[in-house]
Amino acid sequence: MIRTRCLIAAICALAVATSLAHAADALPSWNDGTAKKSIVEFVAKVTTEGSPEFVPPSERIATFDNDGTLWAEQPVYFQFAFALDRVKAIAPQHPEWKDKDPFASLLKGDLKSALAGGEPAVFQILMVTHTGMTTAEFEKTVTEWIATAKHPKTRRAYTEMVYQPMLELLAYLRANGFKTFIVSGGGIEFMRPWVEKIYGIPPEQVIGSSGKVKFELRDTTPVLVKLPEVNFIDDKAGKPVGIQQHIGRRPILAFGNSDGDLQMLQWTAAGGGVRFMGIVHHTDAAREWAYDRQSHIGKLDKALDEGQAKGWIIVDMKKDWRRIFAFEKD
Amino acid sequence: MIRTRCLIAAICALAVATSLAHAADALPSWNDGTAKKSIVEFVAKVTTEGSPEFVPPSERIATFDNDGTLWAEQPVYFQFAFALDRVKAIAPQHPEWKDKDPFASLLKGDLKSALAGGEPAVFQILMVTHTGMTTAEFEKTVTEWIATAKHPKTRRAYTEMVYQPMLELLAYLRANGFKTFIVSGGGIEFMRPWVEKIYGIPPEQVIGSSGKVKFELRDTTPVLVKLPEVNFIDDKAGKPVGIQQHIGRRPILAFGNSDGDLQMLQWTAAGGGVRFMGIVHHTDAAREWAYDRQSHIGKLDKALDEGQAKGWIIVDMKKDWRRIFAFEKD
Numbered sequence: 110m111i112r113t114r115c116l117i118a119a120i121c122a123l124a125v126a127t128s129l130a131h132a133a134d135a136l137p138s139w140n141d142g143t144a145k146k147s148i149v150e151f152v153a154k155v156t157t158e159g160s161p162e163f164v165p166p167s168e169r170i171a172t173f174d175n176d177g178t179l180w181a182e183q184p185v186y187f188q189f190a191f192a193l194d195r196v197k198a199i200a201p202q203h204p205e206w207k208d209k210d211p212f213a214s215l216l217k218g219d220l221k222s223a224l225a226g227g228e229p230a231v232f233q234i235l236m237v238t239h240t241g242m243t244t245a246e247f248e249k250t251v252t253e254w255i256a257t258a259k260h261p262k263t264r265r266a267y268t269e270m271v272y273q274p275m276l277e278l279l280a281y282l283r284a285n286g287f288k289t290f291i292v293s294g295g296g297i298e299f300m301r302p303w304v305e306k307i308y309g310i311p312p313e314q315v316i317g318s319s320g321k322v323k324f325e326l327r328d329t330t331p332v333l334v335k336l337p338e339v340n341f342i343d344d345k346a347g348k349p350v351g352i353q354q355h356i357g358r359r360p361i362l363a364f365g366n367s368d369g370d371l372q373m374l375q376w377t378a379a380g381g382g383v384r385f386m387g388i389v390h391h392t393d394a395a396r397e398w399a400y401d402r403q404s405h406i407g408k409l410d411k412a413l414d415e416g417q418a419k420g421w422i423i424v425d426m427k428k429d430w431r432r433i434f435a436f437e438k439d
Numbered sequence: 440m441i442r443t444r445c446l447i448a449a450i451c452a453l454a455v456a457t458s459l460a461h462a463a464d465a466l467p468s469w470n471d472g473t474a475k476k477s478i479v480e481f482v483a484k485v486t487t488e489g490s491p492e493f494v495p496p497s498e499r500i501a502t503f504d505n506d507g508t509l510w511a512e513q514p515v516y517f518q519f520a521f522a523l524d525r526v527k528a529i530a531p532q533h534p535e536w537k538d539k540d541p542f543a544s545l546l547k548g549d550l551k552s553a554l555a556g557g558e559p560a561v562f563q564i565l566m567v568t569h570t571g572m573t574t575a576e577f578e579k580t581v582t583e584w585i586a587t588a589k590h591p592k593t594r595r596a597y598t599e600m601v602y603q604p605m606l607e608l609l610a611y612l613r614a615n616g617f618k619t620f621i622v623s624g625g626g627i628e629f630m631r632p633w634v635e636k637i638y639g640i641p642p643e644q645v646i647g648s649s650g651k652v653k654f655e656l657r658d659t660t661p662v663l664v665k666l667p668e669v670n671f672i673d674d675k676a677g678k679p680v681g682i683q684q685h686i687g688r689r690p691i692l693a694f695g696n697s698d699g700d701l702q703m704l705q706w707t708a709a710g711g712g713v714r715f716m717g718i719v720h721h722t723d724a725a726r727e728w729a730y731d732r733q734s735h736i737g738k739l740d741k742a743l744d745e746g747q748a749k750g751w752i753i754v755d756m757k758k759d760w761r762r763i764f765a766f767e768k769d
Contacts (some may be wrong), residue, residue: 326705
């Protein structure tokens with residue numbers, strides 16, 4: 110009886126997968142065009158059994174950058190907005206910050222002076238807001254912040270600033286047997302508390318930058334403490350390394366939006382068989398933002414050249430996306 | 440139509456899960472006793488919807504040590520046997536080893552003198568055999584070795600030295616919606632090439648010790664090069680750290696066999712709700728090996744005391760396992 114049920118379930122699953130592979134309306138927020146067509150054709154190819162390009166489900170690994178690829182990243186990376194809010198929240202416990210930059214300037218609302226210290230200043234801000242607590246405490250803080258904080262321009266929750274076409278793409282890939290991963294330069298522990306609910310990607314499929322963590326027993330209770338020491342930077346040449354360490358398999362599809370994703374795209378492209386490399390190009394100043402080669406955030410320069418030269422799919426946000434955010438009016 | 444099929448598939452899946460949760464014969468190599476009973480009861484509890492102990496499938500994380508828990512580890516860790524074979528294989532490219540220990544002694548077949556240098560000697564052996572090549576080259580070497588090398592005592596392939604009761608347990612858990620992970624002190628890149636076929640655990644669910652890896656372009660081809668530098672030791676207090684970094688969720692079931700697994704078991708036990716902590720106790724000198732507190736390999740001392748004190752399930756290999764290896768005659 111169990112075997113019969115299993116067989117029925119397997120047949121059902123197959124039928125669903127096959128139907129969805131050909132369901133172009135699984136991507137309603139994508140306008141008809143090269144990008145959408147390429148995605149649907151790629152998925153059809155790798156999921157058609159018996160075809161020379163067929164890829165078994167276990168090898169259908171898809172990796173996505175987060176900032177600027179799955180959700181927005183302007184006017185500052187959202188994790189940095191979190192860090193700034195945290196500086197304000199914990200300032201009362203740090204009276205010494207009144208005379209100490211970058212904190213003194215930050216607390217006066219002078220972001221420009223605060224960041225005059227460059228990377229060391231940013232590092233200091235990240236360390237005081239992301240370390241010195243247990244992983245459970247940090248998770249709670251992130252969960253509370255993400256539930257209440259608002260984006261400075263749209264006044265929407267940050268989790269509403271996710272790209273509707275990419276949500277559809279993630280779901281479409283999973284319905285076709287893909288395993289979807291995030292491979293982000295952002296902090297792994299900053300993403301994990303909310304990405305499962307928002308993207309349908311479980312914590313174990315999130316790869317990101319991280320600090321070192323230490324196991325200790327407090328009385329008899331084990332905790333993991335976040336230390337002020339970098340463990341891994343999941344950006345640029347770090348992305349293929351992070352993919353190797355976490356997944357141990359090469360993606361057959363990768364999506365990014367900046368030069369920080371170039372090596373992940375190269376690594377994906379260099380695998381055997383059919384591959385899909387995609388770049389989200391921010392071209393819509395009205396509905397989102399328009400930036401690329403000159404931007405400090407999400408700089409897209411070398412990857413744009415290489416993508417164009419190699420025929421990777423450059424998604425033109427303005428042309429290719431009918432709707433960017435779910436909250437937009439039709 | 441798709442929706443109807445999905446619904447049928449979902450119902451089928453549910454029916455299968457429910458049937459299996461109560462199918463004690465999913466564990467035919469386990470003798471009736473406390474260990475088997477505890478496993479079946481635990482699985483029934485966490486999979487019964489509506490019960491206060493129900494755990495949603497996404498949180499059914501099960502972690503297993505490898506050496507001594509899923510496969511044997513005597514007379515030496517199998518990865519060390521691999522390293523010794525590799526030293527012999529690449530010796531012709533290293534004429535300088537003739538006068539240099541630990542290699543000179545190793546090549547004369549004198550393991551004892553080779554290891555007189557202690558940990559630094561072992562480290563040297565691991566470095567020359569595990570680094571300096573690309574990840575793809577290393578994977579190929581492991582794949583070839585595991586397909587041909589034989590265990591010195593049984594003359595069986597190492598992949599036959601896996602514990603049949605544990606294979607059944609892994610399959611039983613997965614049939615009940617668990618996601619099974621390996622959390623081993625062994626090398627992550629040594630395990631990944633073969634564990635999917637042998638244990639049904641995909642590479643992305645393998646956590647282990649690792650060396651640093653570097654991305655580089657050779658001409659235009661991207662490669663990942665294994666560097667002679669430790670990245671992470673997934674043992675003892677490193678196990679909960681590895682679990683946090685890779686999974687980002689706490690296991691509800693963990694299985695180990697040595698003091699190297701103690702912190703993983705503590706971390707699992709300290710989660711809320713019902714938990715299962717298991718220890719494989721090597722008590723069968725006839726069919727396998729008998730060792731615990733005094734053993735250099737797989738030393739089980741503190742974890743045995745703590746497991747007994749806290750009511751963790753201590754699997755007595757001799758009593759609890761009807762069959763240890765699949766190749767045994769009935």
